[in-house]
Amino acid sequence: MGEPPRSAPGAPPGLARRLLAWVVPAAERPTVLGELDEMYRARVGAHGAAHARRWYWRQVMGFVVRSRGVRRVAAAGGGEETMMWLGDSLADVRHAVRGLRARPAFTAVALATLALGIGANSAVLTLANAHFLAELPYHRPDDLVLIWETGRDLDEVTTVSPGNYLTWRDEAASFADIAAFNVDYATLSGDGVAERVSAAAVAPHFFDVVGVAPVLGSGFDDGEIRGGEADVVLLSHGLWTRRYGADPAIVGTSIRVDGRPHRVAGVLPADYRQPERGLAWQGAEVWRPLVLDGQRERYGARFLRTVARLAPGVAVGQARVEMAGIAVRMEEAHPEANRGRRIQVWTLDDYLLGSARPVLWLLLAAGAAVLLIVCANVANLTLARGQERRREFAVRAALGSGRGRLVRQVLAESVVLALAGAALGALLAYAGRDLLQAVQSRFFSGLVAAEVDLAVVVGTTALALAAGLLFGLPSALSASATDLRGALVEGGARAGRRTHAARNLLVVGQVALATSLLVVSLLLTRSFAAMVGVPPGFESEGVLTFSVAPPRSGYDGREALVRYFRDLGRELESVPGVTAVSMVSDLPFTTENRWTSVEVEGVPWDPEAPPTTEQKVVLPGYFGVMGIPVLSGSLPGDGWAATDGDVPVAVNLELAARFWPDRDPLGRTLTLHWDSVRVLRVAAVVGNVLDDGFDATPDPLVYIPWGAMPQGRMSFVLRTAGTVPGLAEAVRRAVGRVDADVPAAELRALDALMAETVVRPRAASLLGATFAVLALLVAAAGIYGVVSYLVQSRTREIGIRAALGASADQLMRLVLGHSTRLVTVGLLLGVGGALLAGRALAGVLFGVRPWDPPSMVGAAAVLAAVATAAAWIPARRALRVDPREALRAE
Amino acid sequence: MARSALGEFEHQILLVLLRLGREGYSVSIVAELEARTGREASTSAVYIALRRLEKKGLLESRLETPEDSGEPYPRRYFALTEAALEPLKESRRAFLDLWDGLEPVLDD
Numbered sequence: 001m002g003e004p005p006r007s008a009p010g011a012p013p014g015l016a017r018r019l020l021a022w023v024v025p026a027a028e029r030p031t032v033l034g035e036l037d038e039m040y041r042a043r044v045g046a047h048g049a050a051h052a053r054r055w056y057w058r059q060v061m062g063f064v065v066r067s068r069g070v071r072r073v074a075a076a077g078g079g080e081e082t083m084m085w086l087g088d089s090l091a092d093v094r095h096a097v098r099g100l101r102a103r104p105a106f107t108a109v110a111l112a113t114l115a116l117g118i119g120a121n122s123a124v125l126t127l128a129n130a131h132f133l134a135e136l137p138y139h140r141p142d143d144l145v146l147i148w149e150t151g152r153d154l155d156e157v158t159t160v161s162p163g164n165y166l167t168w169r170d171e172a173a174s175f176a177d178i179a180a181f182n183v184d185y186a187t188l189s190g191d192g193v194a195e196r197v198s199a200a201a202v203a204p205h206f207f208d209v210v211g212v213a214p215v216l217g218s219g220f221d222d223g224e225i226r227g228g229e230a231d232v233v234l235l236s237h238g239l240w241t242r243r244y245g246a247d248p249a250i251v252g253t254s255i256r257v258d259g260r261p262h263r264v265a266g267v268l269p270a271d272y273r274q275p276e277r278g279l280a281w282q283g284a285e286v287w288r289p290l291v292l293d294g295q296r297e298r299y300g301a302r303f304l305r306t307v308a309r310l311a312p313g314v315a316v317g318q319a320r321v322e323m324a325g326i327a328v329r330m331e332e333a334h335p336e337a338n339r340g341r342r343i344q345v346w347t348l349d350d351y352l353l354g355s356a357r358p359v360l361w362l363l364l365a366a367g368a369a370v371l372l373i374v375c376a377n378v379a380n381l382t383l384a385r386g387q388e389r390r391r392e393f394a395v396r397a398a399l400g401s402g403r404g405r406l407v408r409q410v411l412a413e414s415v416v417l418a419l420a421g422a423a424l425g426a427l428l429a430y431a432g433r434d435l436l437q438a439v440q441s442r443f444f445s446g447l448v449a450a451e452v453d454l455a456v457v458v459g460t461t462a463l464a465l466a467a468g469l470l471f472g473l474p475s476a477l478s479a480s481a482t483d484l485r486g487a488l489v490e491g492g493a494r495a496g497r498r499t500h501a502a503r504n505l506l507v508v509g510q511v512a513l514a515t516s517l518l519v520v521s522l523l524l525t526r527s528f529a530a531m532v533g534v535p536p537g538f539e540s541e542g543v544l545t546f547s548v549a550p551p552r553s554g555y556d557g558r559e560a561l562v563r564y565f566r567d568l569g570r571e572l573e574s575v576p577g578v579t580a581v582s583m584v585s586d587l588p589f590t591t592e593n594r595w596t597s598v599e600v601e602g603v604p605w606d607p608e609a610p611p612t613t614e615q616k617v618v619l620p621g622y623f624g625v626m627g628i629p630v631l632s633g634s635l636p637g638d639g640w641a642a643t644d645g646d647v648p649v650a651v652n653l654e655l656a657a658r659f660w661p662d663r664d665p666l667g668r669t670l671t672l673h674w675d676s677v678r679v680l681r682v683a684a685v686v687g688n689v690l691d692d693g694f695d696a697t698p699d700p701l702v703y704i705p706w707g708a709m710p711q712g713r714m715s716f717v718l719r720t721a722g723t724v725p726g727l728a729e730a731v732r733r734a735v736g737r738v739d740a741d742v743p744a745a746e747l748r749a750l751d752a753l754m755a756e757t758v759v760r761p762r763a764a765s766l767l768g769a770t771f772a773v774l775a776l777l778v779a780a781a782g783i784y785g786v787v788s789y790l791v792q793s794r795t796r797e798i799g800i801r802a803a804l805g806a807s808a809d810q811l812m813r814l815v816l817g818h819s820t821r822l823v824t825v826g827l828l829l830g831v832g833g834a835l836l837a838g839r840a841l842a843g844v845l846f847g848v849r850p851w852d853p854p855s856m857v858g859a860a861a862v863l864a865a866v867a868t869a870a871a872w873i874p875a876r877r878a879l880r881v882d883p884r885e886a887l888r889a890e
Numbered sequence: 891m892a893r894s895a896l897g898e899f900e901h902q903i904l905l906v907l908l909r910l911g912r913e914g915y916s917v918s919i920v921a922e923l924e925a926r927t928g929r930e931a932s933t934s935a936v937y938i939a940l941r942r943l944e945k946k947g948l949l950e951s952r953l954e955t956p957e958d959s960g961e962p963y964p965r966r967y968f969a970l971t972e973a974a975l976e977p978l979k980e981s982r983r984a985f986l987d988l989w990d991g992l993e994p995v996l997d998d
Binding site: 034035038042055059063065066069070074 | 915916917920921930932933934935937938941942944945953962963964965966
């Protein structure tokens with residue numbers, strides 16, 4: 001034990017004595033303290049002061065260690081301790097409820113802010129719960145991984161070739177099994193309105209690997225499928241309910257998929273989702289078997305996704321090591337296809353949910369900040385109340401309430417308040433559960449549902465309890481520090497000052513947190529604005545798009561397709577409001593790009609590292625409809641005719657600049673080494689387009705006329721004359737008039753399609769702004785409260801000053817000066833905090849630096865303005881103080 | 891109250907109080923205890939034992955501020971009740987019974 005603090009000779013160590021006073025029940029305090037003083041003095045006389053001090057500390061520590069026993073024997077009446085504790089607690093709660101009901105205004109304000117703060121947090125917890133804790137809808141999902149190839153010398157993953165997939169399946173020992181799948185669309189017709197739905201083609205053993213069994217019927221039978229019975233489908237639970245009335249007899253019957261009859265093998269569980277990041281594909285509604293017969297030697301075409309289950313006892317790290325080795329062997333065995341390509345093994349969890357996590361961490365942090373601000377606010381309110389209640393506490397202490405008892409009572413009130421706030425907050429979250437689920441499936445993932453479940457309730461309650469203790473603590477300490485005589489006699493100016501300092505500190509904290517949140521929210525908003533502000537290279541406004549996929553069964557061959565597309569084009573042009581029509585194989589912003597290697601005129605051909613370009617199939621009218629500038633040349637003809645010789649194509653500026661810098665690209669050739677060798681001759685150069693989304697850079701792109709590379713699945717682009725009511729329906733009907741069995745899919749505005757690619761940044765920006773506004777409001781309420789209190793407690797001073805001739809300006813400055821100092825300190829701390837937070841944000845931001853000055857200055861300005869307003873309203877009261885009233889008041 | 895055996899410390903305190911008569915309060919009790927046992931007594935342990943004995947009905951206490959003490963605080967004086975004599979006799983008898991015939995062990 002260290003040397004006790006210095007104190008007056010003859011008096012025991014002050015700190016130890018205070019500690020003793022705190023431990024001993026109030027009724028016993030004078031006697032116990034006095035008797036120990038007496039013994040202390042006797043010891044000083046007998047053994048000297050140092051010895052006595054050590055002795056005194058030992059005695060006090062004895063009381064501290066035995067404090068439970070001391071309280072028990074000191075309690076009147078005796079009895080079982082737990083019963084006493086329970087009785088006390090019940091009394092505390094009753095007392096708390098009575099106290100809260102007696103002050104409805106205070107209770108309402110505190111409850112409202114708490115409900116907001118805790119409600120916002122339970123909403124965030126619900127989302128986080130789905131992404132961090134929820135179980136993916138597969139058997140033992142932790143053992144599932146996705147295996148990807150990487151791009152040549154790149155880190156980004158690509159889909160997998162059949163040859164590589166089948167080799168992995170044979171060679172890799174780390175996995176119990178690997179199953180490939182692919183995603184596309186399927187058209188359902190024959191029974192009711194034809195519709196196009198998301199679909200997946202899966203290896204017959206796929207559902208064994210993910211460990212999901214149909215709830216109705218059976219899965220795919222490998223033997224049957226190899227035997228040629230490949231026209232079978234599994235239906236999603238949703239599709240089965242929606243389109244087939246949940247009829248169990250559907251199993252075994254035949255439905256038309258893409259124009260051909262398919263036998264329904266079974267129905268998958270309602271919560272099953274395809275393990276794919278794209279939101280559309282997670283919602284696949286039809287599964288067909290993926291048949292890879294005869295594709296064993298296809299190493300160059302990459303179109304498969306693969307799911308694997310780790311073999312028992314194998315960790316992901318081991319699997320990664322093994323696959324790295326396999327990648328090297330694959331590169332040696334098939335250099336033309338695999339040069340520079342590595343293999344990446346992702347846990348399902350990371351791949352499917354990982355991308356949402358940075359945003360969720362952000363939201364969790366924002367939620368915590370809002371809750372802290374709320375706590376500070378309620379603590380402030382409670383402290384103000386504590387001032388009013390000092391006399392009550394003093395009287396109770398005088399009547400024998402122990403300090404511990406008083407502290408408990410104050411805390412009981414806080415906890416009752418917090419739990420009530422939590423209940424309200426949870427109700428808020430529950431009432432908004434549909435909205436929350438919409439946010440989840442729209443902005444995050446359809447794989448796991450955002451549900452207000454037990455984990456969320458437990459988390460919210462824990463938060464509420466922590467919050468209750470947090471905001472109750474300052475008042476509890478202040479109550480326990482109540483000095484009997486002081487409070488009763490002088491009205492407690494000293495303790496008042498201490499409380500006032502605590503309240504100032506709380507306001508500074510609130511302002512700092514609110515500033516940080518505001519800066520972060522502005523950063524996110526500016527980042528989002530910067531992202532969608534990038535010109536995409538085309539005019540998206542007023543363009544309507546949809547896709548069609550005439551089935552091969554009805555449209556076999558070029559002539560049938562040309563007839564269909566031409567009829568459809570004419571039908572669409574006759575729709576009122578449509579001014580121009582064209583089509584393209586892959587719309588921009590859909591990331592469904594096809595890469596191909598080309599031989600570039602004037603560049604020596606290296607088959608091991610050929611130049612690559614993206615390609616799209618279009619009609620020549622496409623550029624006009626989309627507003628993509630044609631910089632030189634033009635595509636001849638209407639694009640339907642087959643070409644015998646060289647194919648006239650358009651290339652984008654990026655391709656021209658990369659392949660033929662300093663030379664005129666017009667008339668030069670690109671040679672495609674695809675199924676057959678095709679020579680493409682550049683007939684036009686067009687502007688660059690952001691094809692892979694706002695945050696992408698333009699890649700080389702070649703536009704090939706449809707006639708040279710006919711295909712069935714195409715997207716239509718329609719330029720429309722502004723917003724025409726019912727246009728979408730008219731377009732749908734036009735498509736139906738041409739062939740009722742070929743529906744228009746993904747009918748939407750191009751703008752909407754583009755917006756979908758930035759849902760995450762938009763979510764971060766929107767939710768961040770919501771939290772920032774919440775924080776701002778609560779912090780403003782806090783400032784308002786403190787200035788009100790200040791005016792109230794200094795009424796007398798203000799009155800005297802007014803009587804002595806102080807002007808309105810001087811009085812305002814007196815009152816506002818105080819809050820201005822607090823807000824300034826808070827602002828500085830907040831900007832500092834935002835700088836720290838900004839470093840963590842760097843990965844999420846686009847086109848904005850974490851220390852972006854406009855965001856900092858903007859946040860500070862907004863906060864200063866709101867703070868001034870919040871302080872100004874109560875400050876005006878100071879001007880209304882009547883000097884005579886003020887002086888007479890005390 | 892159910893009869894319960896005295897703890898050793900309780901036994902000692904009751905004996906000290908018997909010696910002190912009506913002058914027993916914690917200061918004098920601690921001093922006497924230390925003088926008799928030769929060990930430092932913990933005031934908190936004494937405090938708890940006194941109040942526990944009081945609850946058991948073996949002691950009674952009164953608050954008094956003696957004029958001559960020169961102290962401003964009330965002292966809590968303790969005195970044995972009639973009920974304390976029975977357990978004291980009981981404890982003494984048990985001790986002596988246990989020691990019976992063992993005294994030679996102490997001779998060395």
